Amino acid sequence: MNLLPFLCAGWLFLVGCYALATSRNLIHAVGALAVCQSSTYVLLLAVGYRSGGTAPVFSDVPPGARPVVDPVVQALTLTDVVVGATVTALLLALVVQIAKRHGTVDPDELRELRG
Amino acid sequence: MNKTVRLWVLGVGCAGVALLFVGAFRRLPEFGGSHHPYGARAVAAALHRHTANVVSSVNFDQRSFDTLGEQAILFGAVLGTVVVLRQARDERRVPPEPAVVAPTVRRYALVSLPLTLLVGLYVVAHGQLSPGGGFQGGLVVATALHLLYVAVDYRALERLRPVPVFALADAFGDVAYLLLGLAGLFAGASFLANVLPLGTFNTLASGGLVPLLNAAIGIEVASAAVVLLAQFLDQALELVPREGEHR
């Protein structure tokens, strides 16, 4: 059980990379990249987890009453999720632009469009 | 380099990375261990500054300069999308036809639109107390606006969601974050320092600068999401290539 969360994060990253590399549609590749990103969320939060700990939010629990999980990794992951979404939007915008200019989103076909 | 060679290179690369992963993971501290030195200090600093939600305190108080960087990335990504997806010369804008909407869907969407706005604003406002904050609340507010697309159709959404206003709001959120940072300089402390009165713990006005920075980020993320979706909706529903002018 000790290594499972980290191995799951590593597996998600590798599956995302495999799908990204063998993708025949750029939109599918952007989705695969989103899966790669989600592996970083899992790894970050798995590093910060404390068994028996609770969320570091003291609106409904008096501070110090119960052990808390690491808040710093949560802050990192939180902004990572939002920025990841906007970067995915930028990538999709580029894919739409490629489709408009070259009429195709298949990376293999694109590679043959010289000049 | 044909396909099979590419797959082999990919396979070797992935196997190597997998081995490195397993080697590294074995030396990580045990999953669920109680040794979190940085976390303990972050909690102590947040409690010292009367901010109940330690994650918001880390985001908007202890590491607010990093959030300034993330906000710049956000703004840059939106700017890039707007530039890339602008209406090209060989495209013309065709107003979409009105949609036929089932009455139940229309009623549900019109009822849940104000409710979603309320939930979004609640999440932003209570950013420094309960789970939530500018990032999450802003996205909920942006999604609420697009319920109008579900309730009526894209034309109604366009009338009630002027993109220039939201682009301006996006820039305003950015600048507001910077100006709030300057407040620290004016008060003689460092940039983005929490110099405002901290207020009593677990109340709406607690945390000094944190709720204001939360609101600034909320405005920026909400308008960024609206502008992003506006670009994609325009491309998908309105812009049609002009015939006879293909290169």
Place this chain on the structure above:
Amino acid sequence: MRGTAYGGEAPGKRWPVNGWLAAACLLLVLGLGPALCGAVVGPVRSRLLAQNVATVLAALVLLLSSPGYDRPAYLDTALVLAVLGPAGTLVYERLLAEDLPRGTPWPALARAASWASVAVVPPVVVPVCFAVAPGRTTVKVLVIGALLVAGSAVCGRALARAPRTAVGEDSGD
């Protein structure tokens, strides 16, 4: 500090899997697993239905995690999902209108799934209502339950109907 917001005993060093978390695990295995399988196979309409069922079940697991971990603050996540989930499904249904074929290959299963996603909400929401501290929190749980039932019912009906032909639009394009 003895006692907690839910009046149960303060949890020990490691989380005892109490009744709430056991129910959440049950929902995870028996509900979300099949919903994920439903979202991976079959035509777009049944995938959309599976996504709607997954949204409702996920909101219920989030709701259960509040008494399960003895944290009234976790209700906010269930509230946001109860509000956003159906909105997402309706937007997808609107955008995929021409991809949705007339009916699903297993209409009985589709109807049963959409009916079950509405029927499973009350037996989870009512016990949480009693476990939660009376007053504002109970109202929040009831609002979440009402949103889930309404949203799931609207999405189920919107998906079950055949694609309506819009004004003067042939479905060929």
Place this chain on the structure above:
Amino acid sequence: MTELPVLLGLLLATTAGTAAALTRDPVHQALVLSVLGLALALLFTLLQAPDVALSQLAVGTVLTPLMVLLSVRKVRRRPREDSPADGRGGKR
């Protein structure tokens, strides 16, 4: 076995992630990405991170799949520009 919820959440998220990566059709992938967003939000709540679960919910259920679907709609309509139906302009 005290970490059962975290274990189940982890397995669900990994399965959903693998399914999302290996689904080749972008429309189907958008829907599986939405379910992956849900699975991740559950995992984050079970790992005691409600803030992150909230932001994953806001992003994963509506924003990302919606943009993927809109991109697919724009890209798919492009190659069919010679179809007669194209002259009448955009949909609702």
